[in-house]
Amino acid sequence: MLSAYNITKNYQTNGRVVPVLKEVSVNISEGEFVSIVGRSGSGKTTLLNVLSTLVRPDSGELKYRDDNLALFPEKRLNRLRQSDFAVIFQFHHLLPYLSVLENTLLPFMSSLRPVSKQRVQQARAGLERVGLADKADRLPGNLSGGEQQRVAIARALVKSSRVLFADEPTGSLDKETGKQIMGLLMELHQEGLTVVMVTHEPGYASLAERTIAIEDGTIVH
Amino acid sequence: MNLFTIPLRNIRRRPSKTLLLLLVFSLGVMSIVALYQVSLVVGYSLEKKLTTFGANIVISPATEKLSVSYGGFHLGDMVFDVQELPEGKTSQAIRSIKLQDRIAAVAPKLVSMTKIGDTSIALVGVHWPEERGIKSYWAAANGRFPEKPDEILVGSQAASKLGMQVGDVVSIYGKNFSVSGILFKTGSDDDSVILVELGVLQTLLNRPDATSFIEVAALCAGCPIEDIVDQISMKLPNTEVKALQNVINQRMASVHFVQKLALSVSLVILVTAAAMIGLSMLSAVNERKKDIGILRSLGYGKSQVFMIFCLEAGFIGALAGFIGYVGGFGASFKALEYLALSEGAVPVFAVAHLLLASAVFALITIVAAVYPAWKGASVDPTTALVAL
Structure with missing residues (x-):
C-alpha cells in the first residue's frame, strides 16, 4: 500500500549537511499496524514525516498504491493529506481558538463553502466514538491532554482516512491516558485502519503487528 | 463553518x-x-466665497466677423449680424440646466453708446442685486450705490473724464439721472462706463427684454466647468458660451x-x-x-x-x-x-x-x-x- 525505496533526507545545521535518513526502504501493507522505534535523533520522526508527505525526501521513491508520490505536485499532496492520510502528534495540536467540533471539522474548512450538515453529523459521530460528544462546544484549553489527543483522533476518523500516522501519540500523556489512547488506536486498526506509529515506549511498540527499528538514519530491523 | x-x-x-x-x-x-x-x-x-469675486462664464449672441482689407491696407474687423439675447428666456434657460444647483448668479447686461455733452461714453444696464452679488469688490468711493431707477453709478475714469460729482444730474436719452455714487478704481472695464438699471435702459432704448451678454457665476468644485458650458450651449443653441479659464483656474x-x-x-x-x-x-x-x-x-x-x-x-x-x-x-x-x-x-x-x-x-x-x-x-x- 505504502512503500518507500532508498529514501535519503539531509538537513543543514550550521552550514553542515547532516544525513538523517540514509537510503531507507519501508513497505507498509493495507490494514497493517506498524510501529517505528529508535532513540532520539535516530530519524524515526523524519521517516514518519516523509511517509506522511509532510516532508519531501532528497532522493528515493515513495509509492502510495500505484502512484509515485515523489512526482506529485504540492497541490496533489495536499489533497492526499486532506483525504487518505491523517497525522496526529505528541502534543495533540489543535487550534486553541476553535471549538472541539470545529477542530474535528478543520480538514473540511479549507474553502469558503460552508461545511455540509452531513460532515457536521460525521464529526459529532466521531466525537461520540472517542467519548467527547458532550464536549463538542468546548475550547481545547478546557480539555485534558488525553481528551485533546482523542479530538485529534476523531479528526482523523471524520475524514475517513486510510492511513493514520501517529508521532508519539502517548508521549505527553500519563500512563493511564496513554493506555486509553493506545486502546483506541488498536480498535481503529482492528476496523481496518492502517496505523504507522512512532514511539519510544517498548510496551506500546509491541502492540503493533510489526516494529521497524531505526538507528542513525538506517533501518536495523 | x-x-x-x-x-x-x-x-x-x-x-x-x-x-x-x-x-x-x-x-x-x-x-x-x-x-x-x-x-x-x-x-x-x-x-x-470666491464666486463673489466675479463671473466665470460669459454668454453672448452668436455674431459674424469679417476681416476687411483694401489695396493692402487692413481696415479692421467688421462685426455684423449682431443679435440680442432675450433676457427672460435666456436667464430661464440658464437656470434650467441639469447642473442648475451649480449656478450661483446670473447677471444680464445691455451695452449702449451715448454722448454726454461732446463726450462719447458707454452705458451699461445691469440688475443691481445680481451685479453686486458677483462683484463684491465694488465700493463706492463717493456717495452710495443706486437705490432708485433714476440713479446711476459712474466709473472712476468716466467720472473724471466727464467731470461728474455725486449729486450731479445728467440727461441721458432725454431722461434725467442723478449720480448716486462714483466707483473706486477697479482696474476693469467698469472704470470707464456709466452703470444704470437694466430695465430703465431697455425702456429708454426701446429694446424691451434685450441684453448684450450675460455673465454667469458657476460653482465648479463638484463638476468640471465644461459640463456647465455644454449644458448651457445645448439650451441656448444660437449663442456663444465661453468659460473664462483664468478665473476658473484661479478659483479651482x-x-x-x-x-x-x-x-x-x-x-x-x-x-x-x-x-x-x-x-x-x-x-x-x-x-x-x-x-x-x-x-x-x-x-x-x-x-x-x-x-x-x-x-x-x-x-x-x-x-x-x-x-x-x-x-x-x-x-x-x-x-x-x-x-x-x-x-x-x-x-x-x-x-x-x-x-x-x-x-x-x-x-x-x-x-x-x-x-x-x-x-x-x-x-x-x-x-x-x-x-x-
Whole structure:
C-alpha cells in the first residue's frame, strides 16, 4: 500500500549537511499496524514525516498504491493529506481558538463553502466514538491532554482516512491516558485502519503487528 | 463553518490586541473621512466665497466677423449680424440646466453708446442685486450705490473724464439721472462706463427684454466647468458660451489646494495605519507558525494559508472602515462647527459611500497583509513542524 525505496533526507545545521535518513526502504501493507522505534535523533520522526508527505525526501521513491508520490505536485499532496492520510502528534495540536467540533471539522474548512450538515453529523459521530460528544462546544484549553489527543483522533476518523500516522501519540500523556489512547488506536486498526506509529515506549511498540527499528538514519530491523 | 471561521475565531482569541488594532485603524479611517468631508465642505464654501469675486462664464449672441482689407491696407474687423439675447428666456434657460444647483448668479447686461455733452461714453444696464452679488469688490468711493431707477453709478475714469460729482444730474436719452455714487478704481472695464438699471435702459432704448451678454457665476468644485458650458450651449443653441479659464483656474486652484492638503494628510495617515496592520500581521505569522504547521499537516495549501491571513486583515479593515466612516462623519460636523467653516454647507451621508469605504479599507488592509500572508504561506511544512 505504502512503500518507500532508498529514501535519503539531509538537513543543514550550521552550514553542515547532516544525513538523517540514509537510503531507507519501508513497505507498509493495507490494514497493517506498524510501529517505528529508535532513540532520539535516530530519524524515526523524519521517516514518519516523509511517509506522511509532510516532508519531501532528497532522493528515493515513495509509492502510495500505484502512484509515485515523489512526482506529485504540492497541490496533489495536499489533497492526499486532506483525504487518505491523517497525522496526529505528541502534543495533540489543535487550534486553541476553535471549538472541539470545529477542530474535528478543520480538514473540511479549507474553502469558503460552508461545511455540509452531513460532515457536521460525521464529526459529532466521531466525537461520540472517542467519548467527547458532550464536549463538542468546548475550547481545547478546557480539555485534558488525553481528551485533546482523542479530538485529534476523531479528526482523523471524520475524514475517513486510510492511513493514520501517529508521532508519539502517548508521549505527553500519563500512563493511564496513554493506555486509553493506545486502546483506541488498536480498535481503529482492528476496523481496518492502517496505523504507522512512532514511539519510544517498548510496551506500546509491541502492540503493533510489526516494529521497524531505526538507528542513525538506517533501518536495523 | 468555513475558511473564514478560522481568522474570525482567531480575532476573538485575542480581544484586547484585536480591539487595539481596530481602534488604531478606525481612528485612521475616521481622520481620513473627517478630513475628506471637511475639505469637501470647505472647498464648496471657499468656492462660494470666491464666486463673489466675479463671473466665470460669459454668454453672448452668436455674431459674424469679417476681416476687411483694401489695396493692402487692413481696415479692421467688421462685426455684423449682431443679435440680442432675450433676457427672460435666456436667464430661464440658464437656470434650467441639469447642473442648475451649480449656478450661483446670473447677471444680464445691455451695452449702449451715448454722448454726454461732446463726450462719447458707454452705458451699461445691469440688475443691481445680481451685479453686486458677483462683484463684491465694488465700493463706492463717493456717495452710495443706486437705490432708485433714476440713479446711476459712474466709473472712476468716466467720472473724471466727464467731470461728474455725486449729486450731479445728467440727461441721458432725454431722461434725467442723478449720480448716486462714483466707483473706486477697479482696474476693469467698469472704470470707464456709466452703470444704470437694466430695465430703465431697455425702456429708454426701446429694446424691451434685450441684453448684450450675460455673465454667469458657476460653482465648479463638484463638476468640471465644461459640463456647465455644454449644458448651457445645448439650451441656448444660437449663442456663444465661453468659460473664462483664468478665473476658473484661479478659483479651482484655491479649492484644490485645500483638497490636496487633506489628501496628503490622509495618505500619510493611511500609510501609517496600513503599515501597522502589516506589522501586526507579520508578528502574527511568527506567532502562528504552529497553526500553519497544523493546517499544512491537514492538507491546507499555501493559497489557503495565504487566504486566512488576508481574510483576517480584510475583516479588520472592513470593520474599521465601517466604524471609521460613521465616526469620521460625526467628527466632520464637530470640526466644521469648531472651526466655523461650513458657511451653511453640511457633509452628506450616503450609505453607498459607507459600503464603499468598508470595501476600500478592507482592500487596503488586505494589500498591507499580502507580504505577511505570503510569508506565512511560504513557511515550509518542515519548518512549521519544528514549531510543533
